[in-house]
Amino acid sequence: MTWIDLPDGTPFGPDNLPLGVFRLGDEEPRIGAAIGDHLIDLAPVASAQMLDGSQLFNQPTLNAFLALGRPAWKATREWLIDLVRNENNRDAVEPHLVPRSAVTMLLPFEVADYVDFYASEVHATNLGRLFRPDSEPLLPNWKHLPVGYHGRAGTVVASGTDIVRPSGQRKPPTADTPTYGPSQRLDIEVELGFVVGTPSKLGTPVSVDAFEDHVYGVVLVNDWSARDLQAWEYVPLGPFLGKSFATSISPWVVSLEALKDATVPLPRQDPPVLPYLQGDLKNPDITFEVHWNGQLVSTPPYSEMYWSPAQMLAHLSVNGASVRTGDLYASGTVSGNAKDQRGSFIELSWGGREPITVNGEERTFLQDGDEVTITGWATASGGARIGLGEVTGRIAPAVS
Structure with missing residues (x-):
């Protein structure tokens, strides 16, 4: 299912991959995807793969990503699933797997209404x-x-x-x-x-x-x-x-x-x-x-x-x-x-x-x-x- 080691019973398996905003130490907030006990720091992975719109993952909220609409949401999900299922992506992703216990999770989006x-x-x-x-x-x-x-x-x-x-x-x-x-x-x-x-x-x-x-x-x-x-x-x-x-x-x-x-x-x-x-x-x-x-x-x-x-x-x-x-x-x-x-x-x-x-x-x-x-x-x-x-x-x- 995935090349990433996952704990038994994890709520965040390779079919889920929810998005959130995290802060690691004193670094600026940015967007990650949860997988098992870790999250994928998406900005450097997307940048290295020259993904269109990669800068959106280096934002302090999900709003800019959310505004892209359904076709972009589906394309991003397909990319995320490939990252965690395809062994060929290990070298690109593994350096940017961050333990969720090491980060502070923030409000994921700026609430409009x-x-x-x-x-x-x-x-x-x-x-x-x-x-x-x-x-x-x-x-x-x-x-x-x-x-x-x-x-x-x-x-x-x-x-x-x-x-x-x-x-x-x-x-x-x-x-x-x-x-x-x-x-x-x-x-x-x-x-x-x-x-x-x-x-x-x-x-x-x-x-x-x-x-x-x-x-x-x-x-x-x-x-x-x-x-x-x-x-x-x-x-x-x-x-x-x-x-x-x-x-x-x-x-x-x-x-x-x-x-x-x-x-x-x-x-x-x-x-x-x-x-x-x-x-x-x-x-x-x-x-x-x-x-x-x-x-x-x-x-x-x-x-x-x-x-x-x-x-x-x-x-x-x-x-x-x-x-x-x-x-x-x-x-x-x-x-x-x-x-x-x-x-x-x-x-x-x-x-x-x-x-x-x-x-x-x-x-x-x-x-x-x-x-x-x-x-x-x-x-x-x-x-x-x-x-x-x-x-x-x-x-x-x-x-x-």
Whole structure:
């Protein structure tokens, strides 16, 4: 399969080769491709092979590469696969294999816009029951369109960045007036993020069928959430300060090409959706693992998501809104039907009423010093795993 020695069970085999941005010591950031426990420093390899556009790999973000579009993405992937499979490339590549443990991984692309969706029926139903116990859990529009909101691109951070506990207004149901202070119900959201490469023209919607022409690949997302701030502020306009303080993403961008054999048909949608949301719809077959202070607490499955990534992009742009290189849109919390498949702690603890035992200590929401790591992998049709890496964050105390 490859001339490179790979550890057993590596998430980054020769069929994956995700791209990311790394810094080695005091050197300038540049682009690498993950393979096993190493990465390939692509700039010197591409330069030595006189690859067209080799200078793009000597950049501090993936944006210039992403902007090239689908034909260039496919050509680059073919080149990468040949580098690791063809023994004749050993002498050119081996000097530029860098242990991943020796580098610092950075935000892989400059985020242009950020949109967060709400695409899991299980999650939306659970939160509807928790937030609106006397009403129907799903609002009337939910099965007709992918519900979403615009977030803050400037607070998307790289995996490993500490998350400062946010402060804001909180009003418990039993209180007459709100108070100000640090969030007491700090939570996670397990999500999958989609990275836009090819922009679209303002006023021209992106069709469901054009999804792969615009989206390069995926990242893991932890969209941190302050549930007490959210519960007080979200009516009538939706999420704001309870969501905008931090969103963590994984450092490696896994291409759609790498995931093409790891998709499943979208679950049946009832009632039927409008024509602009119809097509050959699929979900990546991804399983996540959530570790809370090192303990596995949940394994959400992406395959059950109600709205597909292609539908999300089509709806995002149906009013003529353009997409830009570096846009990130996320799926919303991924939750399965089983309790140990819930992708947020508000669901796992059922609003704080059912504490979770983590390393012998009871938890409902995040405490200062807690660390959450989300990993994920896609399962290809032949059973092979395509790893997505991990996204990690530790909670730091609120700023006084």
